[in-house]
Amino acid sequence: KQEVTQIPAALSVPEGENLVLNCSFTDSAIYNLQWFRQDPGKGLTSLLLIQSSQREQTSGRLNASLDKSSGRSTLYIAASQPGDSATYLCAVRLGNSGGSNYKLTFGKGTLLTVNP
C-alpha cells in the first residue's frame, strides 16, 4: 500500500527566504506526482505535475524535483512571499497497468506561513 509522508508538518519563514518542502513515498513504481496548494477552506490548486520519466518541473518561482528510486520529491519555492502562505500537498499516482492508476494517494500536507 502506497504511503505518502510530508515533512515538516508546518514551516514558518520570513519573507524573501528560499525554502524546500519534502515529500516521500513508499512505492517507487509511480506514474506521476502532483503538487497542490490549498488555502484555508478552499479547494486544491494544482501547481506542478511531474511524470515518472522526468527529474524536475518548473513554474515561475516553483521548482519540483523527483527522485523515483529513493521515493522522494521536493518543492522548492524561491523568494517566498506572504501570498505563498497555504498548505502544500503532495500526491502520488501509482504506475501499475492493472487499472488503478486513476488513484492519487495524498500526504497530509505542509502548512507554510511566510511572515512579512
Next chain:
Amino acid sequence: DGGITQSPKYLFRKEGQNVTLSCEQNLNHDAMYWYRQDPGQGLRLIYYSQIVNDFQKGDIAEGYSVSREKKESFPLTVTSAQKNPTAFYLCASSLQREYEQYFGPGTRLTVT
C-alpha cells in the same frame, strides 16, 4: 470560463437524512472523482468515474452513492448509513484517469 463548480458551499443536515452534493465541470473531462478531507488526514477517495454510466468505489465508499448520467455531472449522495458524515467534500476531474487532476472549491457538510 472553464472549471469545476460545487454547490452548496456549506450544507447542514440532521442525522438520519440523506443529502446530495453537486459537482459540475465544463472542462470536457472524462474522469471525475469525489474525495473527503478531515482535519489532520490526507484526502481520501470516495468514488471515481472514468466515463458516463460507470463508476468505481474508492477507499471509503461505505455510506455513499454516486451517479454519472452526464459527462459534466457527478453528484454524491451521503446516506444515513455513513457513520461520520461531517467533513469537507472535494470533487475533482481529469481529462483521462492518469492525467492531472483539477479540483472544485469544496462543500463543507455538517450533520448534527
